[in-house]
Amino acid sequence: MDLRTKLLLGIGIALLFAFSLVALFSALSMETSYRKLETVEMEDAVATVRSAIEIDMKTSYSTAKDYSVWSATYQFLEGENPDWLRENMGADFFSRFPLDRVMIFNRSGGLIFSMQYNDTALLVEPASGVYIDDMERFNMAMKTIRSQNGSYGILEASGGPVVIASHPILKDDASGPVAGSLHLARHLDEEYLSELSERTGDTISVIPAEEIAGNASYAGVEGQFSAGKQIAVETSGNDFVTAYIPLIDQEPPADYYLAVTSPRTIYQTGMSGITTFLVSIAVAGIFLTLFILVFVDRIILSRINTIIRSVKERGVTADGEEKTESREADELTRLAVSIDPVFTELATSREKMAESEERYRMLAESAQDIIFIIDRDDTITYVNAFAAKAFGRPKSTIIGRPRSALFPGPIGERQRQSLDRVLSTGEPVKIEGSLPLPTGEIWQDTLLVPIRDLHSTITGVMGISRDLTKRKEAEDALATAHHKLTLISTITRHDILNQLTALASYLELSRDYAENDTARDFIEKEQRIAALIDREINFTRDFEDVGAGVPVWHNVNAVISGSNRTLLTGGVAVEIGFTDIEIYADSLLEKVFFNLIDNAIRYGGSGLSSVRFSAQENAGSLVIRCEDNGAGIRPDEKERIFEQGYGNHTGLGLFLCREILRITGISITETGTLGTGARFDIVVPPGKWRRTGQDAAG
Structure with missing residues (x-):
């Protein structure tokens, strides 16, 4: 037997075996599923039967209550209505209600009336003595006459289970004292069970416990109840299935069990479907096996033979010449012919890759920045x-060591946090800070980027650190100079304000001593000039802080809320329609929103009741809108209100707002309509705003 025959035979047997296993496991799984579905159906059927019996008990209880809470019945027991029995307890009573027996006891527990219905003779006759004993025992146990409420349930009577409903006899208004009790009963006999079967669509029977105990045919039922199950399900061949459950208000082991029998329609349908499925699987398996065998033989095995022949034909002939082409050239044959060029190309690619790696290595090695790679285990690779050179040691003593060995303490922990952030988010991180080196401490700007493998899995972090020490020193020198200038201007401004205060006092005194209106008019003008100088001096105090600090990210909601708390709004509601927006702006941003709210309150007029802030994205920018329902601004003043010195108050507020925002490229314009309120649009460019929690951009 050659290789080709062995291979095809082995593949065929393996495929048939695989299909057989699939069919077997599928059939077993489907059969188990149908059995479970059948069990669920029988549980539903049992629940339906028990529900029907429960309804019958409640109906009997309702009838007992109707006849018990009735003054006519009450008077009968009191001896005042002797015709009650003839009028209410005749044969027509039993024809109207599905009952077997009626019994009435007085308040002392004595039997007053006991009748049963003979459905064969259609007559009412006295109840049997055994049944009377059962009812007297039940009446004493239930103590019906001692309560205002009745009861219903199933009585374990001598003749079998009985549906019983009892109620104390009261007046029409349910008042007492209790005159006695009324009991209505119906046996769970064959007639009742036959009616119940017609209603539910299943065959129903009641089986005494002693009939099940020790009976080999019920061994499976006993086993299921012994295992703690509330419902036992047993099959009778392939035709019927029966569910067993204790009667209502009983738990296993019970005196009587309710048996509900149904045809195995679901199971039989399932078995038919499984048979069809197995036949289909068999047919499909045979055809698929044949197809695979033909495919393997024609597409793979035959071409393997072609490759073998091609390789042989490419060998050196007797005259020493090598053949370069095969007589049967298809895809795989051409692949065989191309093997040598592929290997040559692979070798060329390796050389180019090595050259590329060397080029990038030279770039990294010649760079005047610190470049490093750290893996996920925090090891320098x-x-x-x-x-x-910066660390003052050979590369061999650094590579392979833990990063924490070079940077212990708080600096190393801060570095670890930045590295973890890159590894967890997969996003670059830019940090700036000091770095202690053997040559001294330097100030560096570091960019950390993730390194990924061919499967896009992050394997480490590459960092590039640039020395910013000289720039940092220049910034510190500039900050020192700015501090000195600020100190000088503060002292000078303080002295000028002191002199202005004294001047204002003398002008006020001069006004009191002025002897004519002309002199007083000059003094008032001098006072206004002094007040204007005071405002200009105060403005220089605010304006000198603009741009003095480094811009930071501000939560706009928090800034507006802080501005609002420092103002006396006078009943004007300030509404903020967002919570999660941050913008990159000067540290004096709060003055912007303070001035916007303050201007609205000052110039909005008597109709002003609210100032609203909202935000929306527009082409990548963010528009923060401040609008009120006041008087509004005239069109010719929309741009002039931002000029220094313009306005009814200081003329500096909106000018200062625009200058503060301009530092980080943010603009502000007035876009409202006169008569409907003022509206200021603050446009934040892309990269200068973000949602709360996002990384800083810009």
């Missing part, structure tokens, strides 16, 4: 020559 690469540093360039500049980094090794």
